[in-house]
Amino acid sequence: MLALLDPTSLLAAFGAIGVLVILFAETGLLIGFFLPGDSLLFTAGLLASSAGRGALSLPWVLVAAATGALVGAQVGYLIGRSAGAALRSRSTRPRVLAAMERSQMLFERYGYGRAIVLARFVPVVRTVLNPVAGALGTPVRVFTLWQVVGGLVWTVGVVLAGYTLGSTVPGVDRYLLPVIAVIVVLSLLPLAVEALRARRSRRPATPPPPSGGAGGGPARRGSAG
Numbered sequence: 729m730l731a732l733l734d735p736t737s738l739l740a741a742f743g744a745i746g747v748l749v750i751l752f753a754e755t756g757l758l759i760g761f762f763l764p765g766d767s768l769l770f771t772a773g774l775l776a777s778s779a780g781r782g783a784l785s786l787p788w789v790l791v792a793a794a795t796g797a798l799v800g801a802q803v804g805y806l807i808g809r810s811a812g813a814a815l816r817s818r819s820t821r822p823r824v825l826a827a828m829e830r831s832q833m834l835f836e837r838y839g840y841g842r843a844i845v846l847a848r849f850v851p852v853v854r855t856v857l858n859p860v861a862g863a864l865g866t867p868v869r870v871f872t873l874w875q876v877v878g879g880l881v882w883t884v885g886v887v888l889a890g891y892t893l894g895s896t897v898p899g900v901d902r903y904l905l906p907v908i909a910v911i912v913v914l915s916l917l918p919l920a921v922e923a924l925r926a927r928r929s930r931r932p933a934t935p936p937p938p939s940g941g942a943g944g945g946p947a948r949r950g951s952a953g
Contacts, residue, residue, distance in 0.1 A: 735764050735771035744788040747772050748796035751883070754855055756800030756807075765851065766886060769793055773890025786891055793883035797848075801858045801875040808862025831857040832864070840870050845878035854882075 738746045747768060754763040772793070776786040830853055834843035840861075847857040861871050 735768040738768065739772055739775055739784065743784060744772070744792040747789060748792040751793055751796030752800035752803070754800065755797050755858060755879075756803035758804075758855060758859065765854070769883060769886035770890040773887035773892075774894040775890075776887075777891045777894025786887075789887055790884060793887055794880060797879040797883050798876055801879060802872065804855075804858030805862040805866075805868075805871055805875070808859030809865075811859070811863065826852075828856050828860055831860040835861075835864065835866075840866055841874045844871065844874040845881065848878040848882035 738750065742749070750763050750768055751765060753759070754765045772784055772789045773786070776784040776789050830850075831843075831847065834847060834853070834857065837843070838846065844857065844861065847853045858875070
């Protein structure tokens, strides 16, 4: 289990195939919400660069990442389409339930296209949104189009970011763990922002101050003369 959470160990053991399998599980199966998608993609790009001394082949990493992410999302959608409301009733994990609610909020706020693309960049949500989309009856063509767009932007973008950093910054491989930590923190920022917004929206509105004089009673009109 620890090896699955460590991108470096995982890539050393399984190479590009590990990227495909992990991304498929993270985006297609609800059990994969804990897997390190962002840090895995970034590390794979870094190891494919000159800093990683060509430990991985960049073309194969890109193909494996895109295949795992796209096929996984489509499988997750089909699971949601067939399982429907049972997904919510059978899930007991608080993080998964919260991600389901967040996925529905994304659909309501941004519509199908933007929600499906944005979810790729939010941990846990990118695992849950695909089956939620199927359960909510999102049209197949609409979901497929936007999950392909989002999946390619996410996988290719993060892998190339790691590859570019490894090719341009000498000795960056010596700081791999701090770099991965930064990537993990950045990937969690959308969750933190969304949680802050949700907390603010749940705050009760401040009641207006009572009218009148001291003690909250009605103001007395002064007597004439």
